[in-house]
Amino acid sequence: MSIKFVDLQKQYASIKEEIDEAIAKVVRETAFIKGKYVEEFEEAFAEKIGVKHCIGVANGTDALFVALDSVGIGRGDDVITVANSWISTSESISLTGANPVFIDIDEDYFNIDVSKIEDKITKYTKAVLPVHLYGQPAKIEEIKAICDKYDLFLIEDCAQAHFTTSKGRNVGTFGDAGTFSFYPGKNLGAYGDAGAVVTNDDRLAKNVRMFANHGQLKKHDHWMEGINSRLDGIQAAILSVKLKYIDEWNKKRNEHGRLYNELLADVEEVQTPELRDNTFHTFHLYVIRADSRDGLKAFLDMKGVETAIHYPNPLPMLQAYKHMRYKANDFPVANYYKDRILSLPMYPELTEEEIRTVAEEIKNYYLTLRL
Numbered sequence: 001m002s003i004k005f006v007d008l009q010k011q012y013a014s015i016k017e018e019i020d021e022a023i024a025k026v027v028r029e030t031a032f033i034k035g036k037y038v039e040e041f042e043e044a045f046a047e048k049i050g051v052k053h054c055i056g057v058a059n060g061t062d063a064l065f066v067a068l069d070s071v072g073i074g075r076g077d078d079v080i081t082v083a084n085s086w087i088s089t090s091e092s093i094s095l096t097g098a099n100p101v102f103i104d105i106d107e108d109y110f111n112i113d114v115s116k117i118e119d120k121i122t123k124y125t126k127a128v129l130p131v132h133l134y135g136q137p138a139k140i141e142e143i144k145a146i147c148d149k150y151d152l153f154l155i156e157d158c159a160q161a162h163f164t165t166s167k168g169r170n171v172g173t174f175g176d177a178g179t180f181s182f183y184p185g186k187n188l189g190a191y192g193d194a195g196a197v198v199t200n201d202d203r204l205a206k207n208v209r210m211f212a213n214h215g216q217l218k219k220h221d222h223w224m225e226g227i228n229s230r231l232d233g234i235q236a237a238i239l240s241v242k243l244k245y246i247d248e249w250n251k252k253r254n255e256h257g258r259l260y261n262e263l264l265a266d267v268e269e270v271q272t273p274e275l276r277d278n279t280f281h282t283f284h285l286y287v288i289r290a291d292s293r294d295g296l297k298a299f300l301d302m303k304g305v306e307t308a309i310h311y312p313n314p315l316p317m318l319q320a321y322k323h324m325r326y327k328a329n330d331f332p333v334a335n336y337y338k339d340r341i342l343s344l345p346m347y348p349e350l351t352e353e354e355i356r357t358v359a360e361e362i363k364n365y366y367l368t369l370r371l
C-alpha cells in the first residue's frame with residue numbers, strides 16, 4: 001500500500017475531458033500569450049476573490065516581486081516578514097533591493113507573531129508581508145491595523161491560501177495587494193508555473209500590469225523598463241476550468257484536516273493544527289508537530305506513507321541569509337518547531353480510508369516506541 005503526499009493525477013483524471021478541451025482550444029486559436037483566455041481567467045478570479053483587479057503573471061514569486069516593486073519598495077527600505085515560509089517570500093523583498101526583516105512565528109498557528117511586529121518598525125520600514133501559511137489565515141485584521149497606524153503597505157502572500165477566509169472575507173483582499181501562486185501542487189494549480197496579483201487599487205493595478213509586461217500597456221509604448229512575467233493562455237484556460245471546482249476541493253481539504261485532527265486527538269506525542277474561530281482553513285498543508293519526528297517520518301516512509309517538511313529551516317537560518325548573522329535563538333518558536341513539524345498527505349482526492357490508515361500508522365509508531 002502506498003499513500004502519496006499529493007496526487008495530481010487523480011485530479012486530472014476527474015476533469016480530464018474539460019482540461020483537454022480547454023488546452024486544445026487555446027492551441028487551435030494560438031492564443032498563447034495574453035489574449036482572451038488570460039482575460040477571462042483574470043476577470044473570473046477577481047470576481048470570485050472579491051477585488052477589482054487581477055493581473056496574471058508568470059509565477060507566485062514574480063507576483064510578490066512585482067507587487068512590492070509597484071508600491072515603490074526598493075533599495076534602503078525594510079519589509080517585515082515571517083521566519084517560516086518558502087524562500088520566495090523573502091527573496092522577492094531582496095529582489096527589489098529592500099531588506100527582509102524577519103519575525104518569529106506564533107506558538108499556535110504558525111503564522112507571523114503579530115505581537116512582535118511593532119518592535120521592529122523603524123523609519124526604514126515600508127511594508128509588512130505576512131504569509132497565510134499552510135492555508136491558515138494570519139491574524140490579518142490585527143496586521144492591517146498596525147499597517148494603518150504606521151502608514152505601511154500591506155502585501156499578503158496567499159500562495160498557500162486560495163479562498164482561505166477570515167470573518168467571511170477572502171485573504172488577499174485585506175492589504176494593498178494579495179499575491180497568488182498557481183504552481184501545480186498549490187490548491188489552485190496550473191499545469192506549469194503561473195501566478196497573479198490582486199488589488200482594489202486602480203493605480204497599483206496599472207503599475208503591476210505595466211511592470212510585468214516590459215513597462216508597456218500598449219505594444220511599443222514603454223513607460224518604463226519592466227520585466228517579462230506574463231500568464232500563458234494555456235495555463236489561464238486550465239485555471240478557468242479548475243476555478244469552478246476550487247470550493248469543492250477546499251471543502252474536502254478542510255474536512256480531511258478535521259478528520260485527521262479527530263483521529264490524532266488522543267495521541268499524546270502529536271500536536272494537531274488548531275483551527276481559529278471565524279476562519280476557513282484551506283489546508284494547503286496538514287502539518288502536525290510530533291515527538292521524535294525523524295523516527296516517525298522514517299517509519300511512515302517504510303509503511304508507504306509519503307510525508308514532507310515545510311520547512312526544514314527557518315528562512316533567516318538559511319545559508320542565503322548568513323550575512324545577516326541571525327542566531328537560532330533570535331527565532332525561538334520557529335527554531336523549536338523546525339525539528340518537530342511534519343506534513344502529512346493532503347489533497348482533495350485523498351480518501352477517508354487513507355486518512356484513517358495514516359493515523360493508525362502514526363499510533364503504531366508511538367506504540368512501538370513505548371514497548
Ligand SMILES: *Cc1c(COP(=O)(O)O)cnc(C)c1O
Pocket residue numbers: 059060061062085086088089131157159160180181182183193194195
Ligand atoms: C509557492 C509559494 C510561493 C511562490 O510561488 P511560485 O509560483 O513557486 O513562484 C511564494 N510563497 C509561498 C508561501 C509559497 O508557498
